[in-house]
Amino acid sequence: MRSAEPVVIVGAAMAGLRTAEQLRTGGWDGPIIVIGDEPHLPYNRPPLSKEALSLSAERPIGEWHDTVAFRLRPSVSDVHWRLGRTVVAADLTARTVKLDDGEALGWSGLAVASGLRPRRLPADWPTQGRVALRTLDDAIALRAGLRPGVRVVIVGAGFIGCEVAASARRLGCEVTVVEPLDAPLVRGLGNEVGTAVRRYHERSGIRFRMGRGVVGLASEGERVAGVRLDDGEELPADLVLEAIGAVPNVEWLEGNGLDLGDGVLCDASLRVEGRSGVVAAGDVARYPNARYAIGAQRIEHWSNPTDTAKRAASTLLADIDGAPPTSTPFAPLPSFWSDQGDLRLQSFGSTCIADAATVVDGRLDPLDDGAVVEYTLGSELVGVLLINQPPKTFRAHRARVDAAYLSIDGRNPR
Numbered sequence: 001m002r003s004a005e006p007v008v009i010v011g012a013a014m015a016g017l018r019t020a021e022q023l024r025t026g027g028w029d030g031p032i033i034v035i036g037d038e039p040h041l042p043y044n045r046p047p048l049s050k051e052a053l054s055l056s057a058e059r060p061i062g063e064w065h066d067t068v069a070f071r072l073r074p075s076v077s078d079v080h081w082r083l084g085r086t087v088v089a090a091d092l093t094a095r096t097v098k099l100d101d102g103e104a105l106g107w108s109g110l111a112v113a114s115g116l117r118p119r120r121l122p123a124d125w126p127t128q129g130r131v132a133l134r135t136l137d138d139a140i141a142l143r144a145g146l147r148p149g150v151r152v153v154i155v156g157a158g159f160i161g162c163e164v165a166a167s168a169r170r171l172g173c174e175v176t177v178v179e180p181l182d183a184p185l186v187r188g189l190g191n192e193v194g195t196a197v198r199r200y201h202e203r204s205g206i207r208f209r210m211g212r213g214v215v216g217l218a219s220e221g222e223r224v225a226g227v228r229l230d231d232g233e234e235l236p237a238d239l240v241l242e243a244i245g246a247v248p249n250v251e252w253l254e255g256n257g258l259d260l261g262d263g264v265l266c267d268a269s270l271r272v273e274g275r276s277g278v279v280a281a282g283d284v285a286r287y288p289n290a291r292y293a294i295g296a297q298r299i300e301h302w303s304n305p306t307d308t309a310k311r312a313a314s315t316l317l318a319d320i321d322g323a324p325p326t327s328t329p330f331a332p333l334p335s336f337w338s339d340q341g342d343l344r345l346q347s348f349g350s351t352c353i354a355d356a357a358t359v360v361d362g363r364l365d366p367l368d369d370g371a372v373v374e375y376t377l378g379s380e381l382v383g384v385l386l387i388n389q390p391p392k393t394f395r396a397h398r399a400r401v402d403a404a405y406l407s408i409d410g411r412n413p414r
């Protein structure tokens with residue numbers, strides 16, 4: 001299948017790479033151009049908050065990249081990578097994208113894979129000594145500051161906040177985590193598990209300030225010296241990690257009449273709503289999962305770029321061909337893992353839509369002894385969390401969640 005115009009993919013990270021691979025798998029032998037504003041070929045982000053932080057910051061960036069880079073399969077060896085280039089605008093009617101150097105590129109198909117960037121504390125607060133973590137360059141900058149005895153304040157007790165807290169503590173830092181909610185990871189895993197995670201980290205010396213907000217930063221010159229909390233406490237800080245969530249990179253799509261309210265709204269085939277030949281994949285895509293009657297959602301987990309790229313590429317090729325997309329409902333089973341010190345959390349299904357969590361094996365205290373927690377919505381099993389469980393058990397738990405969820409209305413959506 002070939003067209004004079006290329007398929008253009010915006011975002012040269014996991015979703016961009018997987019989309020390119022799936023286009024080739026689906027039979028597209030025309031040109032593929034992947035445009036990415038980072039200077040690197042696609043790499044894996046999860047190690048950046050975990051094992052990569054044990055690398056020396058002095059290592060050359062190429063060596064850092066080698067440790068996390070995705071393998072480029074032969075099928076994508078002829079992809080044109082335009083790295084260090086930002087797409088600043090798209091015209092979905094004229095079928096063009098415009099780059100930051102003024103160049104305009106035409107396309108027969110467009111894949112939106114532009115992902116997320118970290119949400120930040122106010123820009124007019126002191127800037128030196130503040131870091132966020134999304135990219136390889138961010139990780140190297142963070143690592144440079146993680147020296148023994150350094151006072152690190154982490155704002156946000158989500159997955160990235162907790163993972164970095166554990167990594168920083170192992171490097172000998174004094175770590176305090178500030179979070180406005182009652183427990184770490186509470187949105188995804190609930191209060192009971194979140195509290196157990198907090199207790200686990202406290203045993204290694206990490207301090208928590210739960211139910212507290214950050215109202216300002218103290219400084220010496222431009223350099224951060226402390227974090228001011230809403231109860232009047234000031235935490236001394238040499239380094240502040242802002243781990244307060246992420247924002248979809250969608251500004252380049254403005255002006256096309258799209259719903260960009262939270263990522264880019266897609267239909268059930270990953271086609272950007274109402275736009276033939278335009279699809280989205282990865283963290284930036286907001287789409288309905290036939291498994292959940294809760295409307296379109298974005299997912300920010302590692303399994304998502306692969307799941308969505310497969311369907312997005314298939315839809316894109318059908319659109320280019322003038323054929324209808326596959327009618328098989330799109331119903332991927334979400335999953336994620338998180339490594340925090342000696343804790344390995346592995347989840348299948350959607351724990352965040354549950355209304356109850358029950359420990360069915362092991363116990364939450366001490367958490368590193370291991371446990372299995374089932375998440376239910378009404379009487380239905382919707383997710384399972386495995387804490388320090390052997391990988392050989394994963395398949396059976398995954399299958400149970402998969403099968404159990406499909407029984408909700410007695411219908412298999414696949």
Ligand SMILES: Cc1cc2nc3c(=O)[nH]c(=O)nc-3n(C[C@H](O)[C@H](O)[C@H](O)COP(=O)(O)OP(=O)(O)OC[C@H]3O[C@@H](n4cnc5c(N)ncnc54)[C@H](O)[C@@H]3O)c2cc1C
Pocket residue numbers: 010011012013014015016035036037038044045046047048049085086087088113114115116117133134135160249252281282283284299300301302303304305335336337338339
């Ligand atoms: C530190 C960290 C740790 C994580 N750990 C885990 C984990 O343990 N388990 C788990 O399940 N998930 C984890 N995740 C989540 C997982 O890595 C993401 O879901 C995945 O990387 C998303 O990939 P993506 O390609 O959709 O988006 P992104 O990785 O955000 O990639 C989008 C790319 O597009 C580029 N871009 C944006 N706008 C433009 C533009 N206009 N022009 C050109 N390029 C553009 C961006 O710079 C970026 O390179 C982690 C994420 C991070 C950041």
